[in-house]
Amino acid sequence: MGRNANGRSSIYQNAEGWHGRVTVGVKDDGGPDRRHVRGKTRAEVTAKVRKLEKLRDERRVPKAGQRWTVAKWLTYWIDNIAVPPNVSENAHSGYSVDVRNHLVPGIGAHWLDRLEPEHVEKLYAKMQSNGLAAGTAHHVHRTIRNALNEAVRRGHLGRNPVLLAKAPKLTDEEPEPYTIEEVQRLLKVASDRRNGARWVVALALGLRQGEALGLKWEHIDLANGTLRIRQNRQRPKYEHGCGETCGRKAGYCPEREQTRADTGPTKSRAGRRVIGLPDPVVVLLQVHRQTQDAEREAARQLWHDEGWVFARPDGRPLNPNTDYHEWKALLREAGLRNARLHDARHTAATVLLILAVPTPTAMAIMGWSSATMATRYQHVLDSIRKDVAKQVGGLLWEPAEDQADDEEDGDDGTSGAGSGLTRPPTETKTETSDERGQLTRWARPGV
Secondary structure, three states, X not given: OOOOOXXXXXXXXXXXXXXXXXXXXXXXXXXEEEEEEEEOOHHHHHHHHXXXXXXXXXXXXOOOOOOOEHHHHHHHHHHHHOOOOOOOHHHHHHHHHHHHHHHHHHHOOOEHHHOOHHHHHHHHHHHHHOOOOHHHHHHHHHHHHXXXXXXXXXXXXXXXXXXXXXXXXXXXXXXXXXXXXXXXXXXXXXXXXXXXXXXXXXXXXXXXXXXXXXXXXXXXXXXXXXXXXXOEEOXXXXXXXXXXXXXXXXXXXXXXXXOOOOEEOOOOHHHOEEEEOOHHHHHHHHHHHHHHHHHHHHHHHHOOOOOEOOEXXXXXXXXXXXXXXXXXXXHHHHOOOOOOOOHHHHHHHHHHHHOOOOHHHHHHHHOOOOOOHHHHHOOOOHHHHHHXXXXXXXXXXXXXXXXXXXXXXXXXXXXXXXXXXXXOOOOOOOOOOHHHHHHHHHHOOOO
16 A cells, blocks of 8 residues: 655554544644544544644644643733733733633633633633622633633634633613713712812713823813823732731732832723813812812922822822722712712713714714714713604694694695694794703803
8 A cells, every 4th residue: 555645644553553644734843743643443533633634724723832721821821921011900900810710710720722612601600600790700701712812823722612602691781871960969069079170070071080090280281271191090009018927918018019000001092182171170170279289288298299180188199999989979978879980981971972072073082992982881861862852743743833824825735744744732842951951051161
């Protein structure tokens, strides 16, 4: 029996059993990458050879060399690939928690190329049965999906099994933005609190928490009424300065050392933007600056002159966690329903919708990178629905006096869009809603 041509697969038998060899590509040194399989029967080896040939033809053959376990690959990924500046500090922290607390303990022992969709689905189910939220399991799903996508790109994995797995189902609860009346109540209560202007820029301009806390006075031009978003306040991260002898977590160590910079880049390129300031906001920021100048004088040598717009009494930047609790206290004092801090951004985006601001302009103000974000952040309020209903009524049912004029002109009522329709006996005057009027007065400069 003759030899197979170069590059052809071969199946043979020796004293150790049946063997198969398949050329799947070229090694880094230029030589042929020829893989070996074995089995007890010719049929078994033939099936393995056909599988390798299919992977080769689909360009999904795992890279030769080190064989990874899921734990080893995830650890390498989180320590060397998904690190700043490739990802943000906050994203890296979230990935680290998912990898070290959930993925490695849950599925880390599997060989990377043997991981199946069912393995990760069982992990998600176990997490939720142990009391963790569906949102936590879904974040873990996104983390391992990203990690294995990188393994596929590098040739360590033929396909990403997570793409076939059923992601944990999230309850789709649409945020309910505050009405104009509620926004006005919030602003009134905020005016009596320290750093009250911080909530003005959240509700009126839609700044993200990190964007608002990352503002410095050099970013604001009060004379021309503009504000530049250039950085993002990051959550502090600490390490022990006591050699871990205090018995506390690093964040509560008396000698803790901050290991993360106060600020980082914006969430996206679109986040770097310039926003026009309404005249009332300019006035409020001017008053806020005067108040801060008085605090600087009172603090004397204890003041940290770092230029933060919203700062602690000693001039240092506000902690995002403290800012979150201040928002909750503000809602309680105003007597409003509980809501996420990020819902203030939804409220600002909905204000732009009520004002009929074009989507490209809204994108520039809000820092959206895609127009599809408008559907996520802008919500149709009851006031908008009522306005539309009034406009439809005014279009389809003509006022009674208009119908009389048509009869005098000889119109037999068989032409026009209103043919065959009679206006109900309701008030004929069509007006915008009270809420739209309140918004217009609130948003008008100088009012």
